[in-house]
Amino acid sequence: xxxxxxxxxxxxxxxxxxxxxxxxxxxxxxxxxxxxxxxxxxxxxxxxxxxxxxxxxxxxxxxxxxxxxxxxxxxxxxxxxxxxxxxxxxxxxxxxxxxxxxxxxxxxxxxxxxxxxxxxxxxxxxxxxxxxxxxxxxxxxxxxxxxxxxxxxxxxxxxxxxxxxxxxxxxxxxxxxxxxxxxxxxxxxxxxxxxxxxxxxxxxxxxxxxxxxxxxxxxxxxxxxxxxxxxxxxxxxxxxxxxxxxxxxxxxxxxxxxxxxxxxxxxxxxxxxxxxxxxxxxxxxxxxxxxxxxxxxxxxxxxxxxxxxxxxxxxxxxxxxxxxxxxxxxxxxxxxxxxxxxxxxxxxxxxxxxxxxxxxxxxxxxxxxxxxxxxxxxxxxxxxxxxxxxxxxxxxxxxxxxxxxxxxxxx
Ligand SMILES: *Cc1c(COP(=O)(O)O)cnc(C)c1O
Numbered sequence: 001x002x003x004x005x006x007x008x009x010x011x012x013x014x015x016x017x018x019x020x021x022x023x024x025x026x027x028x029x030x031x032x033x034x035x036x037x038x039x040x041x042x043x044x045x046x047x048x049x050x051x052x053x054x055x056x057x058x059x060x061x062x063x064x065x066x067x068x069x070x071x072x073x074x075x076x077x078x079x080x081x082x083x084x085x086x087x088x089x090x091x092x093x094x095x096x097x098x099x100x101x102x103x104x105x106x107x108x109x110x111x112x113x114x115x116x117x118x119x120x121x122x123x124x125x126x127x128x129x130x131x132x133x134x135x136x137x138x139x140x141x142x143x144x145x146x147x148x149x150x151x152x153x154x155x156x157x158x159x160x161x162x163x164x165x166x167x168x169x170x171x172x173x174x175x176x177x178x179x180x181x182x183x184x185x186x187x188x189x190x191x192x193x194x195x196x197x198x199x200x201x202x203x204x205x206x207x208x209x210x211x212x213x214x215x216x217x218x219x220x221x222x223x224x225x226x227x228x229x230x231x232x233x234x235x236x237x238x239x240x241x242x243x244x245x246x247x248x249x250x251x252x253x254x255x256x257x258x259x260x261x262x263x264x265x266x267x268x269x270x271x272x273x274x275x276x277x278x279x280x281x282x283x284x285x286x287x288x289x290x291x292x293x294x295x296x297x298x299x300x301x302x303x304x305x306x307x308x309x310x311x312x313x314x315x316x317x318x319x320x321x322x323x324x325x326x327x328x329x330x331x332x333x334x335x336x337x338x339x340x341x342x343x344x345x346x347x348x349x350x351x352x353x354x355x356x357x358x359x360x361x362x363x364x365x366x367x368x369x370x371x372x373x374x375x376x377x378x379x380x381x382x383x384x385x386x387x388x389x390x391x392x393x394x395x396x397x398x399x400x401x402x403x404x405x406x407x408x409x410x411x
Pocket of ligand 1: 109110111138204236237238239240241242243301347377378379
């Protein structure tokens with residue numbers, strides 16, 4: 001028994017039995033979403049009761065699809081800090097800027113939330129193994145959670161995937177396959193391999209459970225800001241799980257009467273070399289079109305044909321937000337800036353948000369006194385660092401070494 005009422009297609013509304021292991025809508029092939037009996041949730045839990053629970057994404061257990069007593073496959077995901085960024089705000093002449101630092105999750109990215117939830121739920125519903133196409137972090141997280149519960153995982157990634165992502169999947173015992181192309185190419189292999197192996201396909205948003213994990217970012221943000229929402233939220237967008245999941249969390253809390261007012265304006269941030277959502281938004285299109293030759297070193301943004309294009313565009317338009325793309329050098333510069341002024345070595349994907357913030361402020365699309373939250377989706381440690389100054393190598397006599405130190409420090 002959970003608080004789930006049913007699972008519903010986000011496009012045609014067709015209802016599915018939540019007790020079955022589900023993938024996409026059996027009527028129209030679109031993305032499914034879990035719906036809850038929110039009246040019953042409200043009657044069963046209080047904000048005070050939540051405060052007394054251990055931190056982490058299962059603090060909001062009533063708003064997850066877990067059955068009563070179902071033990072999650074967990075590595076302690078969620079419960080990441082919402083960090084004020086006063087020095088970065090000052091750099092941009094802003095008043096209030098926050099980062100939800102998802103790089104502090106197990107496996108170093110917010111993929112831990114989605115894959116932890118998806119593997120927990122699909123395992124309970126009968127999955128015997130998992131296959132996943134990935135741009136990097138999702139494959140690593142799937143491998144870790146598969147190892148955690150002793151089920152096999154196959155990961156298919158582009159050859160250009162960051163080395164740390166391939167290593168983390170291998171060390172967790174996953175079967176790792178690389179190929180020429182992007183996550184879209186990997187997805188076509190997975191679509192054929194999953195039924196052949198009899199393993200569950202964990203492709204982004206082609207099953208309804210990963211979204212419920214990503215949604216917990218929105219639930220945590222609501223609690224951390226004292227049960228209110230910020231004015232603006234910037235999200236580095238690949239497959240769009242958080243872009244669809246965070247507003248879902250907010251909407252559920254609103255329906256429970258725990259939050260009031262308008263949702264934040266959501267902005268999707270992409271790379272110039274792969275910006276299908278930015279293009280579709282600018283053209284007023286209903287969904288995204290496949291992006292030819294996607295290139296960016298922000299691996300998680302290299303998603304040329306996201307499955308949930310339609311759902312993402314709906315969020316951007318309904319919240320009065322937008323979409324912006326930034327260049328490779330701007331991402332690298334932003335990555336150094338955040339580390340230098342706030343001490344956070346964030347992933348290139350989330351550094352792109354900082355580059356985009358400058359663009360949006362310059363365009364007048366954002367007011368400098370707006371309260372803005374950046375979703376820092378991953379740790380920078382898993383990527384090739386941006387170009388940095390070389391360290392000063394010390395050699396020679398004691399006096400020479402001291403002179404070298406003083407010269408380098410400038411004191
Ligand atoms: C996967 C990933 C993204 C993109 O997330 P989506 O939910 O696919 O849009 C952004 N940043 C990092 C670090 C990622 O791993």
